[in-house]
Amino acid sequence: MVQLKKFIPVLLMAFMLLPALLQAQNQPSREELERRKRELQREMEEAQSLLRETKKTSKESLGQLRALRNKIDVRSRMIRNINEEINFINGDINSALRDVKTLERDLDTLKQQYAQLIVAAYKNRSSYAMLNFVFSADSFNEAIRRYQYLKQYREFRKRQADNIIETQGQLKAKVKNLEDQRMKRSTTLKSEQEERATLEKDRKEKDEVVAKLKGREKELLQDIDQKKKAQKKVQDAIRLAIRKEIEDARKKAEAEALAKKRAAEAERKRREEERKRALAAAAEAAKNNPTAAATPPPAPPPVKEPEPVAAEKPARVLNVLEASPEAAALSDNFEANRGRLPWPVESGMIVGYFGKQKNADMERITEENDGIIFGTRKGGAVKAIFEGSVSRVFSIPGAGFVVMVKHGQYFTNYVGIQSPSVRPGDKVRTGQVIGSARSNEDESMGVVEVQVYKGGALQNANSWIKLR
Structure with missing residues (x-):
């Protein structure tokens, strides 16, 4: 029980982080947001174009209402896409802020270390002190090592100076990037506010159209009844055409099956005639040659009846519209x-x-x-x-x-x-x-x-x- 209590804080932390992890996995990429943005802009242009066409009529229509709803839907999706883009920019800004703080700490550390090097170098600035340090060695090898140490010390000091310059450059670039991201966020927020204002105008326009259409509701219901009658005529004509198509396909399949059956019957009769002629020829030869007649002629091979075509079963049940392999494959592809x-x-x-x-x-x-x-x-x-x-x-x-x-x-x-x-x-x-x-x-x-x-x-x- 005591051990279980130890894991309770860990489990609570995991449950708290789970929604954030799931949200991060479901969050679209920057490229996906850019692609959506282009598609939504194209859809908005189409929606505005169709709405302009519907407004050319003298009175409001259900088509104009549908066009307005479509435009509102596209604009709402644009706003959601902009908000997701803002979330990305906020993430970039937070990342840039962390990078700037890290670079500032690194730069302070490098400056402190360099200052210590400069102080040490100032204290031992005379060439005599350096020579004394080298020649005071107990052996020649130790003198070489001391000389190499001084050389490496000078190189390290130079690298520290280069690191400071490089870090200052990185910090400057990060600060510039941070300013650019903040500017981009400001522009995107302004765009989002403009889209929301336009969305509100679209909704007011839709409400005005709805109010006018409600005044003509009886007329619209009559139009819908007329449309239903026209639709029934269309469906009756289409179903009749499809029935004719199926009937034509059935007749064609039956004709092909009958042709195959007749061909098989003709082939059977031909083989039967050949067998009869062979038997007659053998009997005539036996009559003319009594010696050969004592030995009965070998019986002709039996005529093998062709298998009926109907016995061939396809891999799956096909209808008359899939009589050919090409038609069956087209159905599968569809x-x-x-x-x-x-x-x-x-x-x-x-x-x-x-x-x-x-x-x-x-x-x-x-x-x-x-x-x-x-x-x-x-x-x-x-x-x-x-x-x-x-x-x-x-x-x-x-x-x-x-x-x-x-x-x-x-x-x-x-x-x-x-x-x-x-x-x-x-x-x-x-x-x-x-x-x-x-x-x-x-x-x-x-x-x-x-x-x-x-x-x-x-x-x-x-x-x-x-x-x-």
């Missing part, structure tokens, strides 16, 4: 990139996520999306998020074009394409432009929705596409 698929637009923001999205500022407003909706500049390029082949391109009244790209048993559907640049049967690679984003009059920006299907089942696109 699955391996779950959560890492790129955005279909070069710049912009997400204006709608998959599933039901309740408006954080307006309780009665709830939107439901079948994919992720990306906002970008009007007419902005839309790119394929993964390699594959264009399955279908068709138009839906009021929703623009739909480009359907097949990746084995998976489909990515790009809804809201203004000018498709691909045709059915085209092979596309990741990042290839497949069209331009259709303008939405209410949003005053280019929008495109990306949906993910596995066969005929709609997938949660949030878990497939990489989110910022």
